[in-house]
Amino acid sequence: MRHTIAATLVPALLLAAAPVLAAPDRIAAAATLRDKALDTGAYALLEDLTTTVGQRLAATPAEQRGRDWAVKAMKAAGLVNIKVEPFPMPVWERGIETAEVVGAFPQKLTIAALGYSGATPAAGITAPVAYFADYAALEAAAPGSLAGKIAFIDHRMMRAQDGSSYGTNGVVRRAGPALAASKGAVATLIRSIGTDNHRNPHTGSTVWQDRKALTAAAALSVPDAEQLARLVARGPVTLKLVITPTFNPDGQSANVSGEIPGSGARSEIIVIGGHLDSWDLATGTIDDGAGMAITLSAARAIKDAGLKPRRTIRVVFWGAEEAGIWGGRAYAEAHKAENIVLAAESDFGADRVWRVSSKVAETGLPLIAEINRTLAPLGVAPTRDNGAGGGADVAPLGAMGAGILELEQDGTRYFDLHHTPDDTFDKVDKAQLDQNVAAWAAAVWLAASDDRPLRTKAN
Numbered sequence: 001m002r003h004t005i006a007a008t009l010v011p012a013l014l015l016a017a018a019p020v021l022a023a024p025d026r027i028a029a030a031a032t033l034r035d036k037a038l039d040t041g042a043y044a045l046l047e048d049l050t051t052t053v054g055q056r057l058a059a060t061p062a063e064q065r066g067r068d069w070a071v072k073a074m075k076a077a078g079l080v081n082i083k084v085e086p087f088p089m090p091v092w093e094r095g096i097e098t099a100e101v102v103g104a105f106p107q108k109l110t111i112a113a114l115g116y117s118g119a120t121p122a123a124g125i126t127a128p129v130a131y132f133a134d135y136a137a138l139e140a141a142a143p144g145s146l147a148g149k150i151a152f153i154d155h156r157m158m159r160a161q162d163g164s165s166y167g168t169n170g171v172v173r174r175a176g177p178a179l180a181a182s183k184g185a186v187a188t189l190i191r192s193i194g195t196d197n198h199r200n201p202h203t204g205s206t207v208w209q210d211r212k213a214l215t216a217a218a219a220l221s222v223p224d225a226e227q228l229a230r231l232v233a234r235g236p237v238t239l240k241l242v243i244t245p246t247f248n249p250d251g252q253s254a255n256v257s258g259e260i261p262g263s264g265a266r267s268e269i270i271v272i273g274g275h276l277d278s279w280d281l282a283t284g285t286i287d288d289g290a291g292m293a294i295t296l297s298a299a300r301a302i303k304d305a306g307l308k309p310r311r312t313i314r315v316v317f318w319g320a321e322e323a324g325i326w327g328g329r330a331y332a333e334a335h336k337a338e339n340i341v342l343a344a345e346s347d348f349g350a351d352r353v354w355r356v357s358s359k360v361a362e363t364g365l366p367l368i369a370e371i372n373r374t375l376a377p378l379g380v381a382p383t384r385d386n387g388a389g390g391g392a393d394v395a396p397l398g399a400m401g402a403g404i405l406e407l408e409q410d411g412t413r414y415f416d417l418h419h420t421p422d423d424t425f426d427k428v429d430k431a432q433l434d435q436n437v438a439a440w441a442a443a444v445w446l447a448a449s450d451d452r453p454l455r456t457k458a459n
């Protein structure tokens, strides 16, 4: 049952007393949120997280400190039903990592081990380099042809607003080391999956189907990869690698969540959030402290405006995304009986939202149109199609039928910083961060004050 209140631009105090709003009032409230949320506490939250906690490598005490911070931040934002839900996972931690050219042109190269890399002996390995221009070239190599060699996989990643080149070239990191090992390689180096030209290697997880096949795997910074390619062009190159990470199968991470409870009778839940863990090389600012700050600040803006959602707004900070989406998968499994109607994550940096995408039931498309119209003054382009996959942490919820909303961020400079020692607070543009909060607050409010079905499958 909807009740109408007679106001178009609704002051926050009036909204506090209001029951469920009729459509025009919902939209007016969203516009107010959009305009008022342009200066929120997100920047200060992100400064505090990245200064006082710093890096939050999955299943380590640093990630635990991040969870403690998150619980406090959610309480301070006025969220309730705050939960910390643990799940088991292995712990991979970086050790020593050095690379040097031996022989005719001796020099050091800058590397970072990939997550789940195996280790060399403590004294290292010395072996000749086999060069592959891209993943397809490695695929074409004959079985056994890399025996005793260090595979070096190059590629050509392009800068793109939508980050699409990561999809094309990410396979080099994820699958390259295991493929090279299957052909006999004793170790693998990749050109960093990145678009910068600084001597900052980009780490990230690599995947092993068979841990017995494990070898050392590391990323060269982009300039070092180009240097190695030039050396290879001059003749055979031999490298000495020392890469000594550790692996413990018995670790634990956790997801943290808190809510603004909804007033509706159907126990419908909207999940929003970002991932709490980060890589260990920097302070996890754009990946993904920003997503945490944006989504928590958006929920807070709705609450502080005195608005009462019909649907519960639940902010989730997933653990252990970088190490292989452990938190997102554990979360979907633990909450599969709940009526999660929409899931949305912010995990593509701190730059502005430029486009909306979605995957919702037909009945939800008018809501997506309202979101498009409301976000247009922020410079956000409308939804292209209704086929969004969501990000890594919400994809498992989407696969179970939750509707998906994506507020796509400008990724033009994201892969300059992603997974590098340069992912630090000074890179954040406050105006762009606040634009994110404004977009999220308005969009989440519109979805949470609505009652049109969004799920793509019944649960």
Ligand SMILES: [Zn+2]
Pocket (backbone or CB within 6 Å): 275, 287, 288, 321, 347
């Ligand atoms: Zn991330």
